[in-house]
Amino acid sequence: MLEKNDGQIIFPPVLGASPQKLLIKNGRVIDPANSVDGQLFIGVEQGVITLCAKEVPADFSPQEEIDATGMWVVPGLMDMHVHLREPGREDKETIETGTQAACAGGFTSIACMPNTNPVLDEESKIRYVVQRAQDSVCRVYPIGSITKGLLGEELSPFGEMVRAGARAVSDDGRSVRMANIMKNALNYSKSFRIPVICHCEDADLTRGGHMNEGAMSTLLGVWGMPSIAEEVIVARDIMLASYTGARVHIAHVSTAGSVRLVRDAKKLGVLVTCETCPHYIALTDDDLMTYDTNRKMNPPLRTLADREAILMGLADGTIDVIASDHAPHVSEDKDVEFDAAAFGVVGLETSLAVVMTYLIEKEILLPSELVEKMSLFPNRILGLAGGTLSKGSVADITIIDPNARWTVDSRCFYSKGRNTPFEGFNLHGCARYTILSGNVVYERKGQS
Amino acid sequence: MPLTIKHLLGLKGVSEQDITLILDNADNFYEVLQREIKQVPTLKGITVVNLFFENSTRTRISFELAEKRLSASPLNFSTSTSSVSKGESLRDTMRNIEAMKIDMVVVRHAAAGVPAFLTQCTGATIINAGDGLHEHPTQAILDMMTIRQKLGRLKGLKVAIIGDILHSRVARSNAWGMTTMGMKVVLCGPPTLMPQHPSPLGVEVTDSIDKALAGADVVMMLRLQLERQGSGLFPSIREYRERYGLDLEKLSRLTKKVLVMHPGPINRGIELASNVADGDHSVILDQVTNGVAVRMAVLYLLGGGGENA
């Protein structure tokens, strides 16, 4: 029985606010929302942050202490693009296994996409997810679908979904094909102050494709999906957002053109935000040389020039969020010839380490920017109060060890999905502690 | 010097020495095909599976003939649909076949990368008979054998490959293999039937048939798949024929006497006029004969062997 990364998910007897008084000492506290970055003590009582100071008051007397020497103490991380597969494909992942994977990855909250079976396109389906996730080791915020059944024809009832707990709408997995429907969706979303999250893909341009259209697809003899298929719809959705004054969030940006479009739109004051994924940060279509189906996803891995533009976009603030697009699959769907393999890779348990290895160590992002893009901004975009260590806020905290060195072994994952593009990679950094409402729900021992 | 490759998955990256070795052996297998008894006992007891997931009569028959002429035991496994829709995974299909104790697999599949995938599923020797839009190495080798047979050499010759390059694995294997052998290859076709990013092919690309034919020693015509007409890749067969079809009129404008080749099957009157296909420029039937010789050489060189590394 493989010890999962030397880490352990700890289920407190009742997952609510922890009664324990917790002191986190000697850590570097990074809280950009409060412009904090320095050696500080964090104190937690009744599941709420009550102390953030250079010294501990004598009467604090904690029952539990965590020595965070050499580590970063940050607001609980949030992954706003996760596929939990439940309801419908519990063989691929359940809310239980998905939230455990998130917790082990250092996330205290996640937002899950509605392309389940049935689709989360009405109140009862949203409620189902909320209820199933109630005692999880990670907070789950459902995203409702834009259109009923993801069919792109009729709008889902945004109001009742929001009332049931949805924080945004998206037809992720596909674009809303008809521009007039998208325009209606954007207009309607304004009443609920929720963002419309866009999966941008012109399906006519990508039809039959399995990887990025480029020199690599020519070399491998695989039909390609051109970068313009994404850009054409990014442009459309930005312009519709601009016209309607609605808020739009571009999911999984993967091309240089998309980054440029978002950058220009922001300059013009369009209410657009966007996210990219760790695999676009670390990999390119060159990494498909061996037809590895664990590197097949949609949007696909792009060229070096696209990757460089993504890094630029992260560094200059064009890209607001890093989210994993965690998409677990069963092995039967991946252990086949490339053309027949399902699209999607898991990411919850490698996301943080990939960002540490490829962005922090390479000084493309500052630690405070990591916290912004993986905690503060996702919370803000979804209208949530998390992402800060302000006094009085819920004690959702992640303690990051930037010096950890470990090798990715998918057999150790909490996720049911083993389809990682980073198998065998030596990564730097991990979450040592994941703390939810003041409860330590995950602890990772050892060098790794 | 023996062959350095263990499988034949494609011609990209295969050395000049290995290609020459196959060609030299193929020439001598050609002699076997001229004998009265066109069979040698060399591969007796070796089982070869012809795993054809894509419909193909001529290539499969060519391989089967090569196997029989070498006294190997061929096993034919054909299915016209992908294994996935039949419910059995490719890996399981391969495992089941291997349980019957086979030595070599000749595989054709609509998905690129399948031959490489099979090398991970089985210990048998894998020969690629065409994978998706990727490679068709034995076709390119028989094309080169035919050219060498007729013109006495390969180095320095100019070959124009004309037609639907985008969907042609034959064009790609030839581009890579012929460049390795020191030949100059030009790919020609309408921009809609050319890969958007042709640089990995490493050869000149043009949409002008006159430019492609200028100075050519060999002209290889590719089949236009008529089913593609509705897909918007070219406006009409008439326009395609006019701009990219080969007929006596276009041939007569050339100063050299060129060899005319075609991997088959031919759409007579579309990419190739009948009188050219049947005329004295054409070596199309030689290609077919040489195909058996080349496949015999490949089976012979890759098969058998105790410690074949």
Next chain:
Amino acid sequence: MKKIELLMDAQALDRALTRITHQILEKNLDLHNFGIVGMQTRGVFLAQRIAKKISGLEHIELAPGVLDVTLYRDDYRTAFKQPSVKVTNIPFNINGIDMVLVDDVLYTGRTVRAALDALTDFGRPKTIQCAVLIDRGHREMPIVADYSGMSVTTRSNQEVALKVMEIDNEDSVWLMEHEAGE
């Protein structure tokens, strides 16, 4: 490998071939139903020389055939790597004729066995006779040389190496031995 003994120099080689030629002519009286086939590689050159000597003596032009037995070996499955197939070309009808197979060295007899198999695919000669320059013993098959230039006792770690002017720039037969560790 190191040289042990010079078995034949150019002169001895030539005399041996002359004697073999005379022996062949003694036994094969009807040269119009007769053929010579040299085995790849060096047997080919020996066959050519014998054919030339015959034409000098009997004033009849004989075109020797060339036979490669690579495809008829018995070790395809176990061989480390496959040797290249070389040219086979027998430009005459072998049915009903007396024929002489010419090779440089007769050792285990397996090459001659393969040649007999190959020839069966070409037709049915009246007789097949075997002429070798050196018979080095260690037969593993019931094969006998009808004509032999020289018999030599050898060990299995030794080799008999024929060099011919046509490709090696000298005429000689050396007994060679594998050095320790080879």
